Amino acid sequence: MDETLNSSEPQPSDDPMDEAEPLPSLSKSQNPKPTSDTDSDSDDSDSGDESQQTLQIETLETELSNNPVNYDSHVQYIRVLRKKGDIEKLRKAREAMSELFPLSPAMWQEWAKDETSLSSGPESFPAIEKLYERGVYNYLSVSLWCDYLNFVQEHDPSVRECSAVGILKARNLFERALPGAGLHVAEGHKIWEAYREFEQAIFFAIDETDVEGREKQVQRIRSIFHRQLSVPHSDLRPTLLAYKAWEAEQGNVLDASSSDLDGISAHVASAYQKALEMLNARVHFEEQISKKDIPDMERLQEYMAYLKFEQSFGDPARVQILYERAVTEFPISNDLWLDYTRYLDKTLKASSIVREAYSRATKNCPWIGELWVRYLLCLERGRAPEKEIAAAFEKSLLCTFSSFDEYLDIFLTRVDGLRRRIARAGEVGDALDYTLIRETFQRASDYLSPHLKGTDGLLRMHSYWARLESNLGKDLVAARGVWESLLKISGSMLEAWQGYIVMEIETGYINEARSLYRRCYSKRFPGTGSEDICHSWLRFEREFGTLEDLDHAIQKVTPRLEELQMFRLQQENKSIGTMANQRETLSKKIAREKRKQRPNIADEQRTTKRKKDIDPNITKATYEDLRAFFSDVGGVVAIRILKDKYTGKSRGLAYVDFSDDVHLTAALAKNKQMFLNKKLSIARSDPKQRRMRESVGRNTPMEHGEMSGHTNGQTNTVGESDSKDSSDVSNATLAAQPQSAYRRHAVENVQLKGKNTFAVPRNVRPLGWTDKNKQKTEEAPEGEDQTPKSNDEFRKMFLKS
Structure with missing residues (x-):
């Protein structure tokens, strides 16, 4: 909870002006003239102090005008005005501060005492009483409650005269104080004692001849004693002694000096024993939270441990009082307020106590958006x-939050409430108009759009807004306007277009959805979004469009997909190039390190022999070399150099996949061209099946061709292995493969068998496939040898050509 105690908002002090001197006299008629030098010096000193105070007041007024939420300036301003005795300004300053911040109990006590000292007549009593009411509402303070109770008893004429109305008023006030202040373990006994003293005073005021009235009053005092003895508080044992002494005064035989329970009724003794056990269980916690020489954070942690202990007993009243004590000590701990209100939501639901707690929480921690959301x-x-x-x-919108998402959450919470209220319009009398929802959304959009551009939060808000415009407002045009406004702000978000399209499809406006696809398919979206919207359009036309619509979409989408694929390959090449450079740098570094070491004579001889066996004109071919060779052709999808699975060396073969027949034909035209000082042989891998596939159409299994680079034109077949290892580019075998617009990625590492299963995995069977001809063997066409050729045989075939 470090962040809660280090908030930018200042923490109200418990007694910021507790040591302030009494309010000076405000009489303006007295203007004594100096009669001596001493008097003159004193007058000059007072004049100097007054001038300094005036200047300080003007400075503070300027500061508060520029920054009304400066807590410290408010406190200083009130202190200076109080010292100067400017009562009118002082009242306004206190009111202004109380509007922005909750005043501490000490500040309320001082305010009420100042007003009491100025005028104690009956006409001023209601205003001062109201000040006390406001004070006990803000925080739990036993001291403030005691001042309030004493003020009523001293200054309310009806209470002071012990009239029936006055007595009832005082009793009601005491009963209001007991559930809160009376349960305070450390100080609650003060309220009980004041209550007993008040009732005792009434007893003495009853005429001795009124035996019935006096007996009734005795029972009332005895009841207060019994109630106090059943509550755990720090003065529990002295209360027992006081009770026994009082009972002795009533003529009951009790040992008033003993703390045992002899002579006390069984139910009172049982309640007292239980309260004593509860007190003993809490003594340690009370000692920990009452320490003044430990950091605030440590004290707060002690409060949290105490709260956890109290919650284990399941008494909501005691838990609530302890929370009130904690927030009085740490009024700007947002975690504490969040924990407190969460507990109240769970235990008390929708009571007025919960509502008041949220009102105070948002006033103490106005910068926490979650508190405002839960308050609403x-x-x-x-x-x-x-x-x-x-x-x-x-009021929440006037606060300063740490993120714009908190404002968004408040706006959406407000809309949620309005929507629910409109939905149950028949149950409540204050039915609302939908325009209030629209205005709230518009305010949110105007304020948040510049700050949440391109975020999921803004998309969520506009999606919600458009749905309500369509469903609740019954205005599809307005719903479209919402989506269009979002596209102006976040048109690069794929999800914005998708949401708009979904709305049109759900409402049955297919042509409008198609129009949106035409607007956005050529846009560049992050990640694979550009490809996704193209494929989404094709799916849409298959499900909703005519054949002409589908053909039109294919015509538009295919070039776009090819363009995107080339862009991806360029990015991939850059990445591969970077990795190759890193590997080359690393290998050079390793080579330098090896050269530094002393070479072994036998190793040098073997190295020299190997160098003699290697043709110095032979160089290695890499993926980059092959891709560069076909750069003028274009359409390269993938390159695969076959390597021996045991040694990891090249087999002298490579496959090149092309995006379509056009690029493949262009690649075949480069046959016999020079590549790294060698002639490169290029051919399709199964030219015998080309005519059959062309007759079937472009959606048949993909053509697969292969090319081999060697001075003698040797080639290899797909799927066959070569036991010979080679690192020479002249032995590299290349493959070319056209792909349709529906399938971008080549199928690799598949086992192939037969003519018509080319490039189809064995475990994939076409729809309607049967095994009726499983026992029949296919006969090879006349003149064709269907025996698989080895690599050597394939090379010999190219040698003949």
């Missing part, structure tokens, strides 16, 4: 009026 949901869950929800939403 809490208001909706509690069926709050639209006016209250709208106010909370507008």
Whole structure:
């Protein structure tokens, strides 16, 4: 939770002005004249202080005008105004600060005491009482509650005179304080004692002749004692002694000086024993959180451990009070507020307590978007009026969040609530118009689009918006306008086009969807998006279009796919070239390291012998060399140099796959051309099957040709191995293969058999295939030898040519 305590927002102090001097006199009629030098010096000093205060006030007013959310400036401004005694400005300054920040309990106490000292008449009582109410709402403070209770007893005429109305008012106020402050383990006993003293004062005010009234009051005081003895608090044992002493005053025989439970009713003794056990179980935690000499982070961790312990007992009231104590100590810990409100959502659901907690949480940590989102949901869950929800939403937009996604989440949460409210319009009286949703979306788009350009969040918002325009607003034109506005912002997002197309298809507007495909198929999208949209168009036409539509799509898509394939190959070549350079650099480095070592004489002799056996004019052919050789032809899809599986050396053969027959024919025209100082022989791998495939059409199994480079024109067959190893380019065998627009990648490493299964894996059988002719053997056409040729035989065939 480090980030929660290091927030840019300042943490309110518990007593920022606790040591401030009493409010000075505000009488303006007194203007004594100096009668001596001493008086004159004193007057000059006061005048100097006043001038300094005035200058400081003006400086702080300028700072707050430029930055109204500067917490420290507000505190200093209030302190200086209080010292100067400018009551009107002081009131306005406190009100202004309370609108932006929750004031600490000490600040509320000081404010209420200042107002009390200025005017204690009955006319000022309601305003001061309201200040106390606002204070106890913000934070849990036993001290503030005690001040509030004392103020009511001293300044409310009805309470002071012990009238029936006044007594009822005071009792209700005490009962309000008990569920919160009265359960405070460390200080709660102060509220109970004040309650007992109030009732005791009423007892003494009852006439002695009113026996029934006095007895009723005794029972009331006894009940308060019993209730207090059943609550774990730090003053539990002294409370027991006070109770026994009080019972003795009522004529009951009890040992008031003993802390045992003799003479106390069984149910009171049992409740007290249980409360004592609970207190003992919490003493250690109370000691840990009350330490003042440890860092705040450590104290917060102690609170979290205490909360975990309290939650294990399953008493929501005690858990809630401990959370209130924690947030009073750490008011800007966003993790603490999130944890607290999450607990309330789970246990209390839509009660007013939850709503008030969220209101205070967003005021203490306004920079946390998740708190605002959950606050809006809490208001909706509690069926709050639209006016209250709208106010909370507008207030959230004035806050500063760490990311634009938080603003997006708030906007979408607002739209969710409006949509649900419109959907249940028959259940509520304040039915809403759809235009409110449209306006909310438009505000979100205007604000977020420049910052979320090309992101999934912006796509999600516009997709949601378009769907509501179509389904809830019943306006397809407006829905299309939403998609068009997104394309202007994020037209390079494939998902934006796909979402638009899906909407048109789902609504049955096929021609409009086709028009979108025509607009976007030639655009460049990240990754494989460009290929994906082309194939998507072809699938669309197969499912929805006519044959003419399909042919038109193929005509448009095929050149685009070829262009994209060439681009991919260029990128791949760059990558391969970079890797080759790295390998070459590494090999040179290794060679240099070897040369540094002392050579072995026998190794030198063997090396010399090998060099004599090798033709100095022979060079190795690489993938780059072959690709460069066919660069003027184009259409190269893949190159495969066959290598021995045991030695890893070249077999002297290579296959080259081409994208179509046009490129393949151009490649065959390069037969007998020079390649690395050698003549290169180029041929198809199965020329006997070409005529048959051409008669069937371009969707038949792909043609496969091969080319061999050698001075004598030797070639090899596909799938055969050569026991001889060769690193000479003159032994390299090349293969060429046309591919249709539907299939971009060549099938490699497949076993081939027979004429019509060429380039088809053995485990793939055509639709409707049967094995009726399984026992029949195919007869070779007259004059053709179907016996597979070895590499040597294939080379001899080329030698004859």
